[in-house]
Amino acid sequence: MNNATHQGIRDAIRTRIVSGEWKLGDLIPGEVDFAAHYGCSRTTVNRALQALAEEGIVERKRKGGTRVRPMPAPQAQFRIPIVREQVESLGHAYATKVLKREIELPPLSLRSDMQLPAGTQCAYLESIHLADDQPFAFERRWVNLATVPSFVDANLHELSANEWLVKTVPFSRGDVSLSGTSADNQLAEMLQIQNGAALFTMDRTTWFEDRSVTRMTLFYRQGYRLSFEI
């Protein structure tokens, strides 16, 4: 067997596992066995099995050997899209408008969510995202001015607040939570929907090196779905 790249071997072993050659929880052959079988070195098999472990297909333990995961973990990986991209990928023209932009002291709940010292100034924004001039999503956002002081001068006509922050503070971490929300009066008006309609909602707090950057809540128009593969 000459196409013995670690990729090829990884695929081969994955196929054998998926096809049911070994049951869930079964011990699969050791690295030396695979190496002999595929005519390559143990190192190459190692890389393949490591990758399979990262994929969540197998579990490995020293001396214990490698076994098929008893209960394979369905791991979803998806890119949280920027609103502009969502709209444009649906074939609509994107636009956004800042409806409100103030400097305020944040409410108490936000102080704990964003770990803000007392007295920290924040920018508060409300924006609407439009697809072909129809409301697509409504956004409420707080920006920690202690972390991003230059935000007060940000020009949000070209870029949305989100895009501006991603460019300015790249590689931040974030906590995301998804939920369903009933539209209150303001949301109903903004999104031009009925009061009480069920909206898909994304909350996101972003961190840069232990300091909070921004917290936003995005209310998608009625019927919006976030789709991805696992």
Added chain:
Amino acid sequence: MNNATHQGIRDAIRTRIVSGEWKLGDLIPGEVDFAAHYGCSRTTVNRALQALAEEGIVERKRKGGTRVRPMPAPQAQFRIPIVREQVESLGHAYATKVLKREIELPPLSLRSDMQLPAGTQCAYLESIHLADDQPFAFERRWVNLATVPSFVDANLHELSANEWLVKTVPFSRGDVSLSGTSADNQLAEMLQIQNGAALFTMDRTTWFEDRSVTRMTLFYRQGYRLSFEI
């Protein structure tokens, strides 16, 4: 520098990138430079940079070198939890009850979603998931009996339908979509909430080698949030 493992170097380089030492899109030093700097072999640096590329932090091209991703893609990876685990991780006792179990011809919309040939028999289930005897989620599920004929004999007292299917048809792919739904009469009654309440909803179609396995819709109780990090 002696802790020059590929892990350590990966972390070190990631830190330098995150700290802004190079801007978005910038070319970062080559493998040999890093190897000299960290006092290790190029192989070790190569593994570190490859890992960083998989993380989505850098882009690599032969001869072109390695550069910081121009617009870092915030990729969320999370494990879609089994309802039992969600409930138990909240410290509640889990239970599930099948309320309805029938063999039926699926509706037309499902035939296209699950790519079912005309006349394919399906099992239809309605189940309630309980946390400490309180409703936690309501599930509607169709199972393609052409793919999983043994499901008709499945004992769903020990395992939920989902767990039974995961054990029986492991390593399946899935399309997931998340949305917000207004509770209809049945949902309101099942989850003991008000008619019209906003519910976080997960639709999932599962495939095994081009054949659909199951399609389910899970309506979570009011206030449920799916949280994860990016």
Added chain:
DNA sequence: TTCATGATTATGTATGCACATATTATGAAA
């Protein structure tokens, strides 16, 4: 017999080297 303790060994992990491959740069010939 039971238990603790250390040796053994199968297995997992990391690294340096040599070579492979892809892309760009260079420059000579048409």
Added chain:
DNA sequence: TTTCATAATATGTGCATACATAATCATGAA
């Protein structure tokens, strides 16, 4: 100027080797 071949260079890959670790086995004392 265009075209083509060749060199230069950065990353990709496999292998041999050395090292780390944990389950097991052997040993001996209580």
